[in-house]
Amino acid sequence: MFSFLVKRLLQSVVVLVAVALIAFSLFKFVGDPINNMVGQDTTLEEREALRESLGLNDPFHQQFYNFMVNAAVGDFGISYRHKVPVSDLIAERAPATLELSIISALLSIFIGIPMGVYTAINRSGFLSRSFMTVSLVGISLPTFLIGILFIFFFGVILRWLPTFGRGEVVALGWWTTGLLTWSGIKSLILPSITLALFQMTLIMRLVRTEMLEVLCTDYIKFARARGLHERAVNFGHALKNTLIPVITIIGLQLGLVMAFAIITETVFQWPGMGMLFIQAIEEVDVPVMAAYLMMISLIFVAINLLVDILYAFVDPRLTIDGGSKHG
Amino acid sequence: MAKSSSNSKLKQFFEGDLWHEFTHSPVAWISFSIMFLCLILATFAPYIAPFNIFDLAAIDLMDADLPPPWAGEDGDMRFPLGTDDQGRDIWSGILYGAQISIFVGFTSVIISAIIGIALGLLAGYKGGRVDSFIMRVADIQLSFPAILIALLIDGVMRGLLPRESHDELAIYVLIFAISISGWVQYARTIRGSVMVEKHKEYVQAGQVIGLPQSIIAVRHILPNVLNPIFVIGTIHLASAIITEATLSFLGVGMSPTTPSLGTLIRIGNEYLLSGEWWITIFPGAALVILVLSVNIFGDWLRDALNPKLR
Numbered sequence: 001m002f003s004f005l006v007k008r009l010l011q012s013v014v015v016l017v018a019v020a021l022i023a024f025s026l027f028k029f030v031g032d033p034i035n036n037m038v039g040q041d042t043t044l045e046e047r048e049a050l051r052e053s054l055g056l057n058d059p060f061h062q063q064f065y066n067f068m069v070n071a072a073v074g075d076f077g078i079s080y081r082h083k084v085p086v087s088d089l090i091a092e093r094a095p096a097t098l099e100l101s102i103i104s105a106l107l108s109i110f111i112g113i114p115m116g117v118y119t120a121i122n123r124s125g126f127l128s129r130s131f132m133t134v135s136l137v138g139i140s141l142p143t144f145l146i147g148i149l150f151i152f153f154f155g156v157i158l159r160w161l162p163t164f165g166r167g168e169v170v171a172l173g174w175w176t177t178g179l180l181t182w183s184g185i186k187s188l189i190l191p192s193i194t195l196a197l198f199q200m201t202l203i204m205r206l207v208r209t210e211m212l213e214v215l216c217t218d219y220i221k222f223a224r225a226r227g228l229h230e231r232a233v234n235f236g237h238a239l240k241n242t243l244i245p246v247i248t249i250i251g252l253q254l255g256l257v258m259a260f261a262i263i264t265e266t267v268f269q270w271p272g273m274g275m276l277f278i279q280a281i282e283e284v285d286v287p288v289m290a291a292y293l294m295m296i297s298l299i300f301v302a303i304n305l306l307v308d309i310l311y312a313f314v315d316p317r318l319t320i321d322g323g324s325k326h327g
Numbered sequence: 328m329a330k331s332s333s334n335s336k337l338k339q340f341f342e343g344d345l346w347h348e349f350t351h352s353p354v355a356w357i358s359f360s361i362m363f364l365c366l367i368l369a370t371f372a373p374y375i376a377p378f379n380i381f382d383l384a385a386i387d388l389m390d391a392d393l394p395p396p397w398a399g400e401d402g403d404m405r406f407p408l409g410t411d412d413q414g415r416d417i418w419s420g421i422l423y424g425a426q427i428s429i430f431v432g433f434t435s436v437i438i439s440a441i442i443g444i445a446l447g448l449l450a451g452y453k454g455g456r457v458d459s460f461i462m463r464v465a466d467i468q469l470s471f472p473a474i475l476i477a478l479l480i481d482g483v484m485r486g487l488l489p490r491e492s493h494d495e496l497a498i499y500v501l502i503f504a505i506s507i508s509g510w511v512q513y514a515r516t517i518r519g520s521v522m523v524e525k526h527k528e529y530v531q532a533g534q535v536i537g538l539p540q541s542i543i544a545v546r547h548i549l550p551n552v553l554n555p556i557f558v559i560g561t562i563h564l565a566s567a568i569i570t571e572a573t574l575s576f577l578g579v580g581m582s583p584t585t586p587s588l589g590t591l592i593r594i595g596n597e598y599l600l601s602g603e604w605w606i607t608i609f610p611g612a613a614l615v616i617l618v619l620s621v622n623i624f625g626d627w628l629r630d631a632l633n634p635k636l637r
Contacts, residue, residue, distance in 0.1 A: 011463070011467070015467055022483060026483060026486050026487070029487055140565075140615075140618060140619050140622050141615060141618075142569045142572055142573055142614070142618070143573070144572075144573055144576045144577075144592070145592070145611050145614065145615065148592065148596060148599065148607060148611060149611075151599060151600075152599060152604060152607075152608065155600070156599060156600060156602065156604065163600065252470075256472050259471075259472050259474070259475040260472075260474075262475075262478065262577070263474075263573060263576075263577065266576070266577050266578075267596075277482075278577050278578065278579065280482075281481070281482040281485055281486070281579050282578055282579065284485065284486055284490060286486060289482055289483075289486060293479060293482075293483075296475070296479075297471075300470060300471055301470075304470045
């Protein structure tokens with residue numbers, strides 16, 4: 001168990017260092033950071049002094065080390081375009097993305113699981129079949145198209161809901177929230193459903209498959225033979241065992257919500273971190289790109305590590321053969 | 328000699344199970360026909376499209392923002408699906424856009440497959456350290472969603488390239504990003520099959536007569552493990568087209584001067600709120616038809632080739 005944990009931890013560190021190297025090479029090879037920081041009328045001597053003071057003349061490994069140390073405390077320098085520290089930019093945008101992601105994750109869990117259970121229990125019902133068909137379309141359609149269709153239908157034709165921005169937000173210290181105003185909540189509806197839809201269909205299909213498998217096992221047959229109520233069998237016995245593997249996989253899925261938020265944010269002009277990143281790519285704003293690269297890798301590596309550890313606790317066999325969950 | 332053997336192979340195919348299943352499954356031949364039609368339309372776009380959207384002289388700003396003739400009063404019969412903000416014919420745009428989307432999708436799938444097959448073969452045949460290194464990298468890559476990897480590679484590449492060349496190099500950046508994000512599936516499948524194959528007698532026979540390892544791996548094992556690649560490739564094609572469309576929609580893919588379907592949707596999206604729905608809805612519908620037909624055909628192919636489901 002211990003060696004498994006150490007192995008996984010080491011692997012995560014290697015991934016993060018590799019990503020950091022890529023992010024750092026962006027700084028090294030894209031344009032001249034000095035040119036991006038000073039005006040036209042700076043003399044050569046001043047530039048050289050700045051270069052020296054920023055440590056740009058240091059050897060490569062020294063610079064990379066400095067980059068890593070700064071990155072570890074969240075310091076990625078100053079955005080070339082916005083001229084403010086990247087950490088401030090991210091802190092300003094983070095609440096929008098986190099609010100959207102959390103609401104979508106909750107939606108996909110609390111709608112996806114019941115739908116999955118329902119379709120597993122009433123396998124051939126009309127409603128189950130329509131759920132399955134709709135989920136197939138949900139998986140096949142790209143997220144951005146679903147968003148556009150929502151905008152077209154609810155925003156342009158019906159004119160029910162706002163189609164861009166966060167609406168009015170309330171500041172709670174450094175955190176801004178749209179959940180306390182009516183317009184904020186209305187603005188959240190379309191983006192969060194768009195973002196939740198894909199995960200929802202995935203969770204529904206997953207729960208359905210697991211549940212169907214559990215319903216075929218012997219102990220369920222015995223429970224039925226003992227004359228237990230259908231409801232007691234389904235929810236008391238079957239659901240419990242279905243949810244163990246589902247919980248770990250859902251954890252992994254939640255990381256995806258953050259990633260897919262990039263697309264949803266662009267469609268709905270949602271002022272979050274994803275949109276910041278896309279704009280940074282378009283304008284080659286290297287500090288912002290590097291920061292986002294590091295942040296999203298950190299989130300994914302952390303989630304994967306956590307899920308692996310959870311798996312190891314749930315199923316100790318995995319730690320024996322080298323710790324690969326894929327066999 | 329060669330001709331008769333290829334003839335008998337064709338005969339084998341038409342008398343085989345796959346062809347029989349295909350002709351008896353409406354889902355299969357309808358989705359295949361739609362897919363094939365899309366392919367033909369896109370390939371011959373320059374001959375089919377009524378307007379050349381790259382020819383600035385053929386575009387008239389007076390024709391801008393016309394709705395389809397059957398949906399609005401001021402439509403023009405020359406533009407069956409209306410025009411965009413610069414007076415370009417939407418139908419022609421879709422044909423040329425689909426050509427770029429399908430080209431990027433196909434090329435990426437082929438490159439992914441080549442990388443995946445090579446690494447899978449290497450890992451499966453060599454085993455040991457090489458194997459665990461390649462599969463570790465695959466595991467790590469698989470823990471990130473493919474679209475995110477493609478987006479990150481695309482972003483990094485754009486950062487590293489000079490800004491002036493972004494538009495002309497966009498298609499290569501896209502193909503590179505999508506290819507690199509998709510090789511894992513191929514590698515895992517090939518590796519699994521190779522590990523089964525390499526203990527068979529014909530491989531041992533090859534080793535006994537002293538054939539070089541590379542010859543055994545490529546000439547003898549490879550042909551026996553390639554079958555599942557077609558299923559993976561078909562399903563990957565759909566997701567590669569979606570990835571391309573998504574990146575172009577986000578504004579980090581094809582430029583508006585050489586638009587793919589995703590770029591067309593992005594352009595149209597700006598006009599959606601002012602009621603000019605046709606600029607974005609028709610390219611969107613084209614993308615859905617293309618992706619759905621490829622996906623459904625791929626699903627059918629997977630089931631038809633899987634003996635367990637028979």
